[in-house]
Amino acid sequence: MDKKVSAAPQFQDLIDAIKRNGISRQQWENILCVNKSIVLFIDQDRRTMLHHTAFHGRTSLIELLVQQDVELNSYNKNGETPLFVAVVQDKVAAVEALLKAGADPEVRNQYGETLLHVACNSKTGILELLLKHCDCYIDAANAEEQTPLHYAVMLEREDAVETLLNFGANVNVADAKGRMPLHMASSRGLLKTLNLLLSHGAYVNACDNHDKIPLHYAVQFGHMSLVQALVQQGAKINAIDMDGIGDTPLEVAIDASRLDIVLSLLQQGALQKETLLLVSDVAYPGRSPAELNEEYQDILAQYQEVGNPTRADVLWEVEQLLIAGKSIDNGESQEFKNVMFKLMLCEQKDFLHSMRENQQVRMSESA
Template sequence: MSRVDYCPDAAMDAKHRKTLPCADERLDSGLDSLKSGEYALLAEEMESLAVDDARTDVHGLEPWKQQVTEDGDTFLHLAIIHEAKEHAIKMIQQSQGDLFLNIQNYQRQTALHLAVITEQPELVERLVKAGCDTRLVDRNGNTALHVACKRGSMASFAVLTQVPSAQHLRSVLSFPNYHGHNCLHLASINGYLSMVEDLVQLGADINSKEQCSGRTALHLAVDLQNLSLVHRLISLGADVNSLTYGGFAPYHLTFGRQNSEIQQQLYEKTARDLRLLPESESEESDEDLPSDDEYDDIHFGGRLSPSH
């Protein structure tokens, strides 16, 4: 069984990655973990293990808690993946406060991640109430809430931000995944306006910078030419003068883009001294470039270069 990972507190040093999004994130783990016909056999085995029976082995563990597939999925993972809801509920009920709930498969997904992916908010709620750790991350650094924000899963989002009293919520909201995006960035990239508003109201920093290039949610909205999202973020208090690591304000990202309304709105709100595009770091004047003469006295191995 795989070990448990938590979101890193340290920021990723990814200033120079300019693409949007930084990388594709895979969220289909385990869904094809069983070959054709194997699920029927699994169901029979689950029945034979009598999940509702309190049988334990010499170590005090139920047999179904000890078995995993070649993909690292437990019986609980598989019950969720294949929507065997009754079996999943029984296992959750018998695992209150048990570390079994936090076992991660080989893609580092917990049962909670899979319940969000498979759109089963009732199981999400049961898992959270039973003690499943909402801070655990998958192989891409996503908590279950990150996954809900990327997929637009409002029902699971509501559970993860409200039940029970959203323990650890503030820290989860600030966590960047391994691509540098926090929950607000993911919701913005995917255009979920109501989720963006909810996240800000829940305490997400509207001006937090993604770690690929230092863009805020407003930068991302401009980059994606999402006029509605630009309006919503500005109304929620987004800083129009926030700069990326390269020194670009959201207004600068409107150049060469088609939506003139976004450009006009940001022009009016951007500080006057920020309206001009910053000079490219790669553009240097001729006088700034070294001349050949500057290298005349270069020594190699203690001797002057051959030109001398």
């Protein structure tokens, strides 16, 4: 039978009664006995009586409607079935009743989301309940190629992450932007989730579509504890991305004005000699020794002119300044580029140090 869009006051009255839970099971049985056609009506948003009962979690009415042989998998205007609505609203009893009645657990909404995607935000155990019915969809991707595990991380639901991993979710699936769950945990500062993902085999050096590894994300968003954890787990401390001119985590930290992370990365081995050959090319592409020499002399003059005690903390390997002069004479432009790059970092670190001191002064003045 074709469903009809209802304009009948009786239908709206019943919907209001569902909201209030103002009619007993016996009264519902009497209503359905007198007028069975009400189960066929839909509202202007294409919601059936079953959609409304699922939304409000009226389990007894769901059971009565199922006995009337209603359509279990009809879609509202948002492409959601009654079961989907029950999951979104976190109505675990309604979900159980609909699954028991035979509702399809593998449906998707208009965004390509499965029940598992939306269940990641459940606080009533719906996710685990659904996994027992449709675990084959555990790695199903939405329109953005994100799996339920991506969702669980984005929603910062560590419990959902753990549940999905325990049921066998693939920890190394990339979304449309090449981001794996570990990238997302790194950007959000979720240390426990990050460790959980790593313990289940997450690739610590997985690259997104811009060749950013999780360490780039942790540095960019200033999450020191995650930076340290990723490096300890084997993250490539001098990995170069391709976003813009190509940045190492150290360069990202400098751009983000994070002196603490800059120092931490340096202490953990950033900018070893073999790496300098790469990053200096990034910093000074296509520059002639003559051009570099002019800039070098300007920087060196500034260092000689201004005595700053804080430079003792930030200007490491000062003897390289002397090597630079010899490198110019010998035509060793690559070594000279390396020295220039170190000088650039020193200037940045002095600037950052001054910023931090000024901030501390302002805080003490306002206290």
